[in-house]
């Protein structure tokens with residue numbers, strides 16, 4: 001049965017929540033609402049084909065609308081954050097530098113409806129099957145919250161694969177704070193309380209994706225990004241605080257089964273289909289949600305990548321600032337999944353093209369770098385290629401480093417040949433496409449049409 005819903009997207013006064021963000025994105029032409037009924041398993045394909053984010057108001061068999069594609073491009077990411085496109089890295093760095101403690105509230109929209117124990121049924125949510133070779137339907141926009149008395153509060157983005165009405169498998173394969181916390185519970189044979197929030201504002205989502213240093217509360221970073229404290233509420237069944245304005249909260253526990261339950265394959269953030277993994281089970285004890293919730297189906301790989309992009313650009317600004325290189329712009333490009341490949345423009349002093357390469361390649365995920373002068377528009381790939389072509393001598397200006405820490409998701413490191421638990425090693429390279437030392441700038445003077453300012457095209461059209 002198809003249930004057309006009456007959900008209206010409205011911002012709350014003074015505090016922009018997830019719905020407020022959707023409403024603003026719609027006004028800015030970055031989100032479109034679709035009234036025609038849709039099957040959940042068609043949402044990923046449709047969202048990938050659309051020039052805007054899509055919100056499906058009528059999802060067949062569910063009374064819950066589904067939104068997706070919010071962070072699919074730099075422009076949509078900028079719109080979600082309400083920041084100018086060119087300033088994502090700088091604004092992120094500024095937010096991280098000014099963390100704000102969250103406000104704790106006692107009444108919250110995310111608890112307008114409460115389902116406990118046997119009332120819990122994950123099949124009531126429109127959890128979609130997303131990619132051709134996935135192992136099952138996935139919650140892709142889950143933000144996991146934990147709060148251990150000794151380890152402190154923690155938030156991170158984690159995907160979860162549907163198993164049964166009350167169980168999902170969570171991907172805890174890679175090193176993370178949540179994995180570290182869970183390992184302690186696992187070793188004691190105890191379940192670990194965790195809550196999953198679905199449908200949180202870009203500030204909370206991006207802060208959760210950010211690899212904050214251990215001991216830093218990601219929700220304080222979210223406050224810094226927003227410039228206002230994040231509003232949190234205590235869960236109904238456990239002492240964990242979650243975003244009060246979220247759409248849906250799953251309260252539950254990570255069972256001490258360790259890395260034993262099938263999880264995946266799933267479409268990964270590097271744009272390739274991942275492998276089957278073995279991971280812990282998340283058992284749901286309560287579902288709370290707004291009276292008329294919206295389900296967020298985050299689309300891979302770009303939404304995952306763009307949730308990381310501003311933090312990567314911020315790290316580039318920070319590291320170049322530390323070594324005294326004057327950087328005018330930084331782009332974590334889409335071809336490098338918003339993290340692996342970096343283009344920067346700098347105001348160079350002698351040798352700094354190579355200094356910048358050395359610094360940027362030391363960032364864990366960055367694998368290739370192009371450094372240009374600040375007369376190049378680094379948003380224009382043709383200009384970047386022009387600089388590489390005419391300002392670079394391959395035998396002098398390409399820096400190759402080998403033997404650095406790599407990542408399993410990069411097939412070029414042949415991760416399948418490694419013994420279990422061993423980290424891959426990678427090589428990295430940088431191209432110094434700044435004007436070489438000793439070549440006068442006039443050698444690069446651009447062609448200008450004669451009498452350029454004396455004539456107007458409009459007079460001839």
Ligand SMILES: Cc1cc2nc3c(=O)[nH]c(=O)nc-3n(C[C@H](O)[C@H](O)[C@H](O)COP(=O)(O)O)c2cc1C
Pocket residue numbers: 140141154155156157158159160170171172173174175176177178179208209210211212298303304305307308
């Ligand atoms: C959309 C999205 C999904 C993610 N899914 C996972 C995941 O399933 N498992 C994982 O280990 N990391 C995942 N990450 C990366 C972590 O969220 C990220 O490393 C975060 O900093 C972990 O937080 P924590 O170390 O505080 O737990 C994901 C990131 C994004 C943006």
